[in-house]
Amino acid sequence: MKKLEHILQVKNLHVYKKAASGHTSLVQNINLNLKRGEVLGLIGESGSGKTVTSTAILQLFQQKNVHVDGSILLNGKELNGLDEKEMRTVRGKEIAFIMQNPMNAFTPVFTIGHQFVETIRSHTKWNKKQAREMAVEAMKAVNLPDPASILKQYPFQLSGGMLQRVMIAFAACLNPAVIIADEPTTALDVYNQKKVLLHLNNIRADYGSAILLISHDLGVIAEMADQVAVMRKGEIVEQTDVFKLFDYPKHEYTKKVLQSRPMLNLD
Numbered sequence: 140m141k142k143l144e145h146i147l148q149v150k151n152l153h154v155y156k157k158a159a160s161g162h163t164s165l166v167q168n169i170n171l172n173l174k175r176g177e178v179l180g181l182i183g184e185s186g187s188g189k190t191v192t193s194t195a196i197l198q199l200f201q202q203k204n205v206h207v208d209g210s211i212l213l214n215g216k217e218l219n220g221l222d223e224k225e226m227r228t229v230r231g232k233e234i235a236f237i238m239q240n241p242m243n244a245f246t247p248v249f250t251i252g253h254q255f256v257e258t259i260r261s262h263t264k265w266n267k268k269q270a271r272e273m274a275v276e277a278m279k280a281v282n283l284p285d286p287a288s289i290l291k292q293y294p295f296q297l298s299g300g301m302l303q304r305v306m307i308a309f310a311a312c313l314n315p316a317v318i319i320a321d322e323p324t325t326a327l328d329v330y331n332q333k334k335v336l337l338h339l340n341n342i343r344a345d346y347g348s349a350i351l352l353i354s355h356d357l358g359v360i361a362e363m364a365d366q367v368a369v370m371r372k373g374e375i376v377e378q379t380d381v382f383k384l385f386d387y388p389k390h391e392y393t394k395k396v397l398q399s400r401p402m403l404n405l406d
């Protein structure tokens with residue numbers, strides 16, 4: 140079988156909020172392509188539609204509130220319109236999500252260990268002991284101290300930064316084809332930011348996972364991304380390789396975004 144060039148292809152994606160008075164558009168005409176092992180940075184001002192785009196790709200909107208139009212191909216398989224049961228077999232295993240707010244990623248009433256082990260077991264044939272070992276290894280990779288004791292804790296017992304790293308360990312442990320990372324490092328100090336970025340970089344290099352990286356931090360984008368898409372008011376206004384974007388931004392809005400980044404004055 141011929142290998143597909145793109146792991147993820149988003150074509151003409153439109154997302155509408157449903158209301159009695161009619162539909163309002165949240166994002167329009169989004170086209171994105173991700174190759175194996177590639178990092179696509181998604182930047183743009185607050186409210187420009189980055190999270191809506193990733194939520195639509197993951198099919199996490201409730202159909203009664205939001206309508207998603209267009210095509211989302213993951214390894215050639217159409218995700219848009221897939222029923223929830225099928226989507227559950229895709230999420231976590233083939234396409235993983237690192238959310239902006241780590242608290243939302245966990246169920247408060249179960250320990251981290253229970254949730255981690257059950258997620259691994261629902262996608263593999265491993266027994267509990269094997270799944271626990273895998274969870275411990277995955278947590279070590281993101282610099283979490285004493286993973287065995289973290290497994291016994293409940294989400295509220297961990298700090299936001301620790302939960303963020305648990306979620307990244309979660310997302311990466313099954314070597315998904317695509318990882319969507321929505322501001323994965325914002326809750327972290329500089330040292331752990333570096334650790335997490337390095338870990339994501341290793342995953343893409345070792346397993347060929349493609350990463351859709353949403354970030355306000357242009358330093359993170361410059362370090363990690365191969366391609367960058369710039370969003371504004373629900374649309375992509377510019378999409379190019381990372382060097383071209385930083386050196387020769389075309390769109391006025393991109394120029395503004397680049398100009399507004401904080402500069403370190405070393406003098």
Ligand SMILES: Nc1ncnc2c1ncn2[C@@H]1O[C@H](COP(=O)(O)OP(=O)(O)OP(=O)(O)O)[C@@H](O)[C@H]1O
Nearest residue numbers: 156165183184185186187188189190191192204205
């Ligand atoms: N579940 C939802 N239902 C309806 N509208 C939504 C939903 N999620 C987001 N929106 C709206 O869609 C628009 C885009 O929001 P989105 O969260 O995608 O922006 P963003 O670019 O990710 O911003 P930020 O950088 O602040 O996270 C906003 O006007 C927001 O209010």
